[in-house]
Amino acid sequence: MSKTTILLKNVQFIDEQDNRNTGWISIEGHQIRSLGKGQPKDFPVDLVLDGQGLTVLPGFIDVHTHGALGHEMLGITEPGLQEMSRFYASHGVTGFLATPWTASHEAIRDALKVTRAVMGNEVGAKILGAHLEGPWLSVARCGAQDKSFIRPAGREEALEFLNTDLIRLVAVAPEVPENEWLIRECTRRGITVSAGHTNATYAQIQAAIQMGVTQVTHCFNAMSPFNHREPGTVGAALDFPQLMCELIADNIHVHPAAMRLLVKAKGVDHVILISDSINAAGMPEGDYLFKDAHVTVKDGAVRLDDGTLAGSILTMERALANIVAATGRPLGEMVRLASFNPAKAIHLEEHKGHLSRNADADLVLVDEKLQVHLTMVEGKVVYKQF
Ligand SMILES: [Zn+2]
Numbered sequence: 001m002s003k004t005t006i007l008l009k010n011v012q013f014i015d016e017q018d019n020r021n022t023g024w025i026s027i028e029g030h031q032i033r034s035l036g037k038g039q040p041k042d043f044p045v046d047l048v049l050d051g052q053g054l055t056v057l058p059g060f061i062d063v064h065t066h067g068a069l070g071h072e073m074l075g076i077t078e079p080g081l082q083e084m085s086r087f088y089a090s091h092g093v094t095g096f097l098a099t100p101w102t103a104s105h106e107a108i109r110d111a112l113k114v115t116r117a118v119m120g121n122e123v124g125a126k127i128l129g130a131h132l133e134g135p136w137l138s139v140a141r142c143g144a145q146d147k148s149f150i151r152p153a154g155r156e157e158a159l160e161f162l163n164t165d166l167i168r169l170v171a172v173a174p175e176v177p178e179n180e181w182l183i184r185e186c187t188r189r190g191i192t193v194s195a196g197h198t199n200a201t202y203a204q205i206q207a208a209i210q211m212g213v214t215q216v217t218h219c220f221n222a223m224s225p226f227n228h229r230e231p232g233t234v235g236a237a238l239d240f241p242q243l244m245c246e247l248i249a250d251n252i253h254v255h256p257a258a259m260r261l262l263v264k265a266k267g268v269d270h271v272i273l274i275s276d277s278i279n280a281a282g283m284p285e286g287d288y289l290f291k292d293a294h295v296t297v298k299d300g301a302v303r304l305d306d307g308t309l310a311g312s313i314l315t316m317e318r319a320l321a322n323i324v325a326a327t328g329r330p331l332g333e334m335v336r337l338a339s340f341n342p343a344k345a346i347h348l349e350e351h352k353g354h355l356s357r358n359a360d361a362d363l364v365l366v367d368e369k370l371q372v373h374l375t376m377v378e379g380k381v382v383y384k385q386f
Pocket residue numbers: 064066101133276311
């Protein structure tokens with residue numbers, strides 16, 4: 001059977017200085033076959049899509065998201081995960097890591113089972129694997145994670161999860177001695193390890209890098225803060241150039257000045273935008289249950305009754321708009337924080353996170369305000385609004 005060919009014409013390419021050029025992309029099956037500026041050559045295709053002069057960006061990849069539209073990874077059902085996939089696609093996300101957090105063994109296992117069942121049949125954004133944000137964290141920096149379920153990494157449980165072959169990213173508190181073997185084991189398997197919900201000192205992060213840690217989880221949040229005598233995890237994240245830093249760019253978890261400082265310190269290749277969104281994303285403001293706890297969504301923030309931030313309702317196109325606003329840098333340069341950098345962090349950059357010949361046809365069309373009008377996942381239009 002021959003592959004479907006699509007010509008997407010009349011789109012604007014944007015370069016790193018925000019220069020725009022009208023152009024076209026031809027797609028064959030799940031891949032970009034060719035692309036160019038100006039008018040497309042005359043070649044036979046099955047379908048022509050008019051991009052209406054909208055800007056084309058590589059699809060966003062969200063490596064850290066727990067839920068949306070009333071659904072969350074713990075207790076997730078197949079239809080619920082499909083609704084999440086569709087919701088993410090409507091916000092320009094073409095791939096994501098399903099992210100359970102700290103919970104019982106059974107609850108995490110069940111979340112992984114549902115993830116496995118939906119993978120390959122997604123109605124929207126593609127599930128690229130799973131991200132375990134817990135349970136191997138620090139009680140001292142638990143944030144909104146349930147302390148009572150935080151535990152050191154036991155071999156039997158951890159290996160059962162790793163052996164599902166679904167895990168691409170694990171958040172770990174590296175200062176916990178029992179977690180050291182897990183960092184080495186994940187690294188050996190090509191699973192990315194991120195220091196998260198951690199009370200590690202600067203020196204402990206330095207040691208963790210030697211063990212294989214390459215990333216930090218939501219930089220600034222739920223980690224030992226910067227102090228000029230003890231730079232902590234934040235100081236280490238800013239200082240070690242090889243560490244990739246996740247960022248919740250919602251202007252609530254992190255002040256815009258700290259977002260700007262992060263990009264200054266790390267450069268544009270080592271910051272990853274994440275949503276860290278929970279079930280209330282895409283829902284009206286009000287009261288919700290999150291991880292069995294009561295939370296209130298008000299003014300864009302999700303808080304426990306004691307005021308602790310509990311995940312976000314951020315979406316990836318807003319995160320990108322916020323980081324562009326905070327840094328004053330070009331969209332064409334900053335888009336890599338939402339696409340290429342996360343792809344690279346989980347070793348998928350060969351085919352994902354960029355618009356180029358033979359890359360996966362994962363793309364998004366946006367207007368001047370970064371509203372999403374079309375999302376294509378591996379050659380299939382999964383969201384269209386124009
Ligand atoms: Zn999270």
